[in-house]
Amino acid sequence: MALPHSKVYFGDRLVDAKDATLGVATSAVLYGLSVYTVFPVQVDGDRRTAFRLLDHYQRLVESCKIIGIDTFAAEWTFERFVQATRDVVAANAPTTEVYVRATVHVDESIPGTRVRGLHTTVSIFLYAANPIVPQDGMRLKTSVWRRIPDYAIPSRAKVNGAYVNSVLAKQDAIDSGFDDCIFLDINGHVCELSAANIFLVRNGVLVTPDVTSDILDGINRRTLLTLAREEGLTVQERTVDLTELYIADEVFVCGTSAGVAPVYEIDGRAIGTRETGPVTLTLRKRHQAALTNDEVHGWVSVL
Secondary structure, three states: OOOOOOEEEEOOEEEEHHHOOOOOOEHHHHHOOEEEEEEEEEEEOOEEEEEOHHHHHHHHHHHHHHHOOOOHHHHOOHHHHHHHHHHHHHHHOOOOOEEEEEEEEEOOEOOOOOOOOOOEEEEEEEEEOOOOOOOOOEEEEEOOOOOOOOOOOOOOOOEHHHHHHHHHHHHHHHHOOOOEEEOEOOOOEEOOOOOOEEEEEEOOEEEEEOOOOOOOOOHHHHHHHHHHHHOOOEEEEEOOEHHHHHOOOEEEEEEOOOEEEEEEEEOOEEOOOOOOOHHHHHHHHHHHHHHHOOOOOOOEEEO
8 A cells, every 4th residue: 555645634633644643552453443444536626526425434334333333423424524534635635536545443452352332533544546456457366265254254344454364365366476366255155356346247247246245345346236237237146156257258356446457367267358358348437437427326525
């Protein structure tokens, strides 16, 4: 990740990035007890817009609820969240697209392995919008690490500490000469990448693992499903076998930091013609347009 921009919203005010710190004895540091979301802000001259801001706020609320953080929703309305985002964007005055990472940290010191009734601090910072995966075709490998199941740490909650699972899997992929990994669940079914959802196309049908497949219920995933149906595509959300990916006509991934990116190879097997397929191209174009100018769905908020 690139370094954060100079001004950070931390607690209840703007501070210099170097002053936005948590103590070494806080639950956020000791146990990874924080939840977060990331969303893009587009810049067009003086106009700055955020994508699906309400959905990202709601994901923070739901992540807190899932793991038992019970102070965030009571203290942070959506309006307060929007204003804090507006303040930190204005203070940094970005001239190009940036990503915004908003995190709820449990910051009480040495409270033990519990969560309810503990104080939280919110941080919001900006950083350069550099994709985390190649945009012109990537090579993936099946991870030797399995996805954490919902009954252990639920993937639909973006819990900071749970991303050790993703770090192990992606580092193994990089060490093996690949761009990223494909997680399987404990039954051998496809979940997602280390930090992106995955889709396949076969015989004109768009398929993606369903939300009970130990995946993050990604906001960009939902966006693409909506856009695909509007394009008249047949869409299936279901259990996916690894071998389905091998024989797909197209495979692509999506996420805030991944964009809509094609996959050309999985486990040494070429996907389709090793070129970006027509469905991927269409959905990438629709997705990029939706990020900046959406009058149909109400996904874009002016900051």
